[in-house]
Amino acid sequence: MNAKRKDMIATVIIDLIVAIVVGILFFLLAYILIKGLPHVSWSFLTGATDSFDGTGGIGVQLFNSFYLLVLTMLISIPISLGAGIYLAEYAKDNWRTSLIRSAIEVLSSLPSVVVGLFGFLLFVVKFKIGFSVISGAIALTFFNLPLLTRNIEESLSAVPRSQREAGLSLGLSKWKTEVGIILPVALPGIVTGVVLSAGRVFGEAAALIYTAGQSAPVTNFADWNPMDAASPLNPFRPAETLAVHIWKMNTEGLASNAAALSAAASAVLIIAVLLFNLGARVLGSYLYRRVTASK
Amino acid sequence: MEQTNFQLKKQDTQSQEWSKRLHHATRATREDWIGRGISYLCIGVIILVVASMLWFITSKGIATFTQNHVSLWKFLSGTDWSPSQGKIGALPMIVGSFAVTFAAAIVATPFAVGTAIFMTEISPNKGRKFLQPVIELLVGIPSVVYGFIGLAVVVPFMRHLVGGSGFGIISATFVLFVMVLPTITSMTVDSLRAVPRYYKEASLALGATRWQTVSKVILRSATPGILTAVIFGMARAFGEALAVQMVIGNAAVMPKDLISAASTLTSQLTTGIGDTIDGTLPNNALWSLALILLLMSLFFNALVRVIAKRGQLKHER
Amino acid sequence: MLKQYSFDKTAVQTFDAQTSLALKTEDLQVFYGTNHAMHDANLAFPKNQITALIGASGSGKSTYLRSLNRMNDTIATVTGKIWYHGVDINEPNVNIYEIRRHIGMVFQRPNPFAKSIRENITYALRANGVKNKTELTERIEKSLRGAALWDEVKDSLDKSALSLSGGQQQRLCIARSIAMAPDVLLLDEPCSALDPISTVKVEETLLELQKQYTIIIVTHNMQQAARISSQCAFFHLGHVMEYTPTGTMFSNPQIPVTQDYISGSFG
Numbered sequence: 001m002n003a004k005r006k007d008m009i010a011t012v013i014i015d016l017i018v019a020i021v022v023g024i025l026f027f028l029l030a031y032i033l034i035k036g037l038p039h040v041s042w043s044f045l046t047g048a049t050d051s052f053d054g055t056g057g058i059g060v061q062l063f064n065s066f067y068l069l070v071l072t073m074l075i076s077i078p079i080s081l082g083a084g085i086y087l088a089e090y091a092k093d094n095w096r097t098s099l100i101r102s103a104i105e106v107l108s109s110l111p112s113v114v115v116g117l118f119g120f121l122l123f124v125v126k127f128k129i130g131f132s133v134i135s136g137a138i139a140l141t142f143f144n145l146p147l148l149t150r151n152i153e154e155s156l157s158a159v160p161r162s163q164r165e166a167g168l169s170l171g172l173s174k175w176k177t178e179v180g181i182i183l184p185v186a187l188p189g190i191v192t193g194v195v196l197s198a199g200r201v202f203g204e205a206a207a208l209i210y211t212a213g214q215s216a217p218v219t220n221f222a223d224w225n226p227m228d229a230a231s232p233l234n235p236f237r238p239a240e241t242l243a244v245h246i247w248k249m250n251t252e253g254l255a256s257n258a259a260a261l262s263a264a265a266s267a268v269l270i271i272a273v274l275l276f277n278l279g280a281r282v283l284g285s286y287l288y289r290r291v292t293a294s295k
Numbered sequence: 296m297e298q299t300n301f302q303l304k305k306q307d308t309q310s311q312e313w314s315k316r317l318h319h320a321t322r323a324t325r326e327d328w329i330g331r332g333i334s335y336l337c338i339g340v341i342i343l344v345v346a347s348m349l350w351f352i353t354s355k356g357i358a359t360f361t362q363n364h365v366s367l368w369k370f371l372s373g374t375d376w377s378p379s380q381g382k383i384g385a386l387p388m389i390v391g392s393f394a395v396t397f398a399a400a401i402v403a404t405p406f407a408v409g410t411a412i413f414m415t416e417i418s419p420n421k422g423r424k425f426l427q428p429v430i431e432l433l434v435g436i437p438s439v440v441y442g443f444i445g446l447a448v449v450v451p452f453m454r455h456l457v458g459g460s461g462f463g464i465i466s467a468t469f470v471l472f473v474m475v476l477p478t479i480t481s482m483t484v485d486s487l488r489a490v491p492r493y494y495k496e497a498s499l500a501l502g503a504t505r506w507q508t509v510s511k512v513i514l515r516s517a518t519p520g521i522l523t524a525v526i527f528g529m530a531r532a533f534g535e536a537l538a539v540q541m542v543i544g545n546a547a548v549m550p551k552d553l554i555s556a557a558s559t560l561t562s563q564l565t566t567g568i569g570d571t572i573d574g575t576l577p578n579n580a581l582w583s584l585a586l587i588l589l590l591m592s593l594f595f596n597a598l599v600r601v602i603a604k605r606g607q608l609k610h611e612r
Numbered sequence: 613m614l615k616q617y618s619f620d621k622t623a624v625q626t627f628d629a630q631t632s633l634a635l636k637t638e639d640l641q642v643f644y645g646t647n648h649a650m651h652d653a654n655l656a657f658p659k660n661q662i663t664a665l666i667g668a669s670g671s672g673k674s675t676y677l678r679s680l681n682r683m684n685d686t687i688a689t690v691t692g693k694i695w696y697h698g699v700d701i702n703e704p705n706v707n708i709y710e711i712r713r714h715i716g717m718v719f720q721r722p723n724p725f726a727k728s729i730r731e732n733i734t735y736a737l738r739a740n741g742v743k744n745k746t747e748l749t750e751r752i753e754k755s756l757r758g759a760a761l762w763d764e765v766k767d768s769l770d771k772s773a774l775s776l777s778g779g780q781q782q783r784l785c786i787a788r789s790i791a792m793a794p795d796v797l798l799l800d801e802p803c804s805a806l807d808p809i810s811t812v813k814v815e816e817t818l819l820e821l822q823k824q825y826t827i828i829i830v831t832h833n834m835q836q837a838a839r840i841s842s843q844c845a846f847f848h849l850g851h852v853m854e855y856t857p858t859g860t861m862f863s864n865p866q867i868p869v870t871q872d873y874i875s876g877s878f879g
Contacts, residue, residue, distance in 0.1 A: 007504035014417060017409035018426070021480075024473060025429055028436070028444060035447075082337025090334055100338060102596075103345040109596050110348070111534025113561050114588050117568060118348045121355065125573050142344055149341065162723035166785070169683060170736035170792060171713035173323035175330025180735065185726045196435075203437025206536040206561075210568060246439045247537050250446050259447055266440045273435045291726050310698030316710065317699050322741065323709035 036267030039260050060216040064239040071137035076144045084152030089178050108146035115143045116207035131238040136212025143207050151193030155186040192284035199276030205243035213238030356586025359579040376547035378577035387549045392559040394464050396532045399471035407479035415487040433477035442541035445470035457554050462544030465553040470538050475528035486520020519606030523599050530595035536561035560584045623866035624855040627656050634659045634796050634826035640692035642675050649675050653852050662827040664837035667847030673830045677798050681715040682708045715796045716789035721805050722781035724773035729765050732773045733791045751791050759787035760817045779810020799829040815840050838862050846870050
């Protein structure tokens with residue numbers, strides 16, 4: 001009897017816990033969307049920020065976030081592909097490999113503010129590049145590399161050995177086998193990982209405050225020459241992203257309607273992250289179906 | 296007899312041609328050299344990044360002690376943080392960081408374990424279809440959004456509830472609790488799912504109730520995994536910068552209670568590093584805080600390894 | 613009760629100078645770490661014949677086979693000589709990719725690439741520099757005909773290879789190997805994952821292929837060895853015990869261990 005009673009009580013408590021957790025999430029989402037969405041308009045999404053009090057639109061920040069994301073991915077995908085292939089194919093099972101794995105683990109567990117400070121020290125203080133898109137993109141790359149590398153290695157290693165043997169037995173080089181045969185099979189997993197990491201990169205702020213900077217100079221969206229100072233593509237201009245913008249509005253909050261604007265910007269950020277999550281699932285399963293031909 | 300057959304053959308021109316053909320470098324050999332080069336280069340870049348990160352932050356971090364000759368003990372135990380006047384006692388930030396980290400982990404663990412039990416044992420179906428995506432979504436929410444909610448909801452709420460400014464350790468704890476909850480939950484779910492089915496079946500077959508089975512069999516054999524999950528959560532809480540910085544009040548004083556403004560290592564770094572000049576004591580002192588962060592992250596990492604090794608030993612026995 | 617057999621008493625045939633040989637191993641030994649998996653294998657394989665390697669599982673027959681095209685390089689230490697066209701291809705400075713082009717291999721489980729049927733054949737060819745469209749088309753048809761698959765797939769070359777049945781997949785793997793125009797074809801229990809009808813098809817294919825290729829096949833199925841091979845080698849616990857013409861092996865085995873294995877009273 002006693003045991004049964006305990007069982008019942010425990011079940012009730014656990015149900016309650018789950019209800020609270022679900023409640024918190026719904027509150028979070030509902031709060032941001034209800035407070036924020038009414039302020040989201042086309043002019044908010046594309047308009048410029050008032051440089052004095054931070055009111056106005058988030059057009060430049062939104063562009064910066066995407067530009068940084070693209071640059072970060074352009075740098076980090078090739079490097080982590082190579083590193084992932086190294087770990088899946090070339091690394092022998094010895095102390096050197098386990099040291100390399102530990103190093104990657106350390107990098108992935110470093111707080112993003114430390115990664116950001118390192119970027120600041122390297123690019124802003126030592127190389128004197130200043131707060132810039134490129135500094136931010138490289139700092140985000142540092143932060144993104146370990147996750148992406150591990151994801152790629154796992155996806156590659158999950159491909160059956162027999163596929164590798166098939167390639168090698170035909171006289172293909174290890175490299176050709178890995179790139180031409182294993183990689184396409186591993187692609188669904190890799191793409192899912194890349195898109196999920198894109199969501200993480202998109203929302204990251206701590207690593208960017210002192211690398212990409214906290215100002216979003218108004219850029220001339222008619223000038224697409226990356227060499228021009230006013231061009232949005234210029235990699236050496238400072239670039240406050242959407243996430244940094246939210247942080248800044250809330251810490252220096254000069255605007256009277258900072259809360260509403262932050263809610264609106266947060267809503268945009270969350271919707272973007274949601275889309276990345278959803279995109280990862282849809283794209284991953286679509287590619288999986290294509291690769292396994294189970295149409 | 297056939298030995299001579301082959302040796303004779305070896306000398307004829309045909310076999311020399313074959314020898315050339317089979318020893319010659321081909322496109323495949325070149326590809327392999329290039330491929331090897333590329334992948335070694337990539338892994339080299341990552342190693343270089345890690346090594347230089349450790350090197351730069353360490354050398355910057357110890358400058359306070361080697362160049363400004365501040366004693367390490369005074370730095371760790373001093374409670375007065377006013378770097379511009381040469382006083383750099385880091386204890387307030389250290390206490391702040393540990394306080395919010397432990398508090399968040401203590402609050403979050405029961406919630407995480409409870410949710411994980413629900414997802415794996417009580418209602419696996421709902422768990423997979425509904426809670427799993429919910430948890431994944433929570434992991435993905437950027438930390439500035441958590442900070443914003445903390446600022447807009449938690450801080451005013453605490454102000455009403457207990458008075459004061461609302462900024463402080465308790466608000467930071469609450470925000471961090473929500474942030475580490477999904478991390479701990481999803482890793483706990485993994486470790487509960489890894490418990491062999493027959494453990495559970497054997498226990499239920501012996502007439503144990505579900506709760507007895509969960510608490511005495513499943514949770515016990517998943518303990519190393521849950522511990523790892525909690526440490527991961529603590530590492531995330533310890534290193535979180537912006538969300539904490541937005542709600543803790545950022546006063547570099549020893550926290551008197553849970554509801555007055557305090558600061559953590561990360562919040563002090565975020566607010567301070569832009570205002571100091573490279574090479575000066577105030578700047579070096581901040582790098583020393585960063586070094587503590589780095590060392591703690593290495594420590595959490597090592598702890599996870601130790602637990603993993605212990606867990607493995609147990610299973611082998 | 614496991615019967616003990618002496619490893620000293622073996623019956624391994626050799627060939628005279630008139631027989632042209634495709635491949636020959638001299639004192640081939642394989643070690644997995646400290647595990648001595650293959651002892652002094654001295655076998656010669658006549659051209660354009662099917663040689664079957666038989667024996668219980670764990671006897672070392674697959675290990676031996678995989679050493680012939682250096683597929684064991686990364687997991688084992690292989691010593692001794694492998695003569696191919698007068699060249700010892702077990703030397704470290706030999707181009708292993710070139711060897712594998714000449715000595716093809718088909719595995720136990722069908723392992724087609726996750727590509728179209730066409731690409732399964734052409735991928736390795738193109739990687740080796742065959743770019744000419746008409747030549748590729750010719751090779752596709754020739755190799756698929758060689759593997760007796762052409763009639764079944766000629767209208768669906770762009771379908772994924774994974775949509776084929778197990779038996780068709782295995783024949784595609786054979787086609788993929790012979791498209792590289794090898795000399796020697798190594799098959800590692802190619803029918804063990806197939807149903808009887810597919811097995812018959814693969815066997816017919818092999819009998820046809822021996823006109824152009826030297827075939828070495830590992831099989832656990834003695835009837836299969838009897839049906840298709842001309843020479844037969846019996847492996848026991850990492851030793852080659854008997855190597856004789858297949859007729860001799862099955863009607864008049866030379867040593868006790870083979871006798872017991874053939875008659876089914878083994879061990």
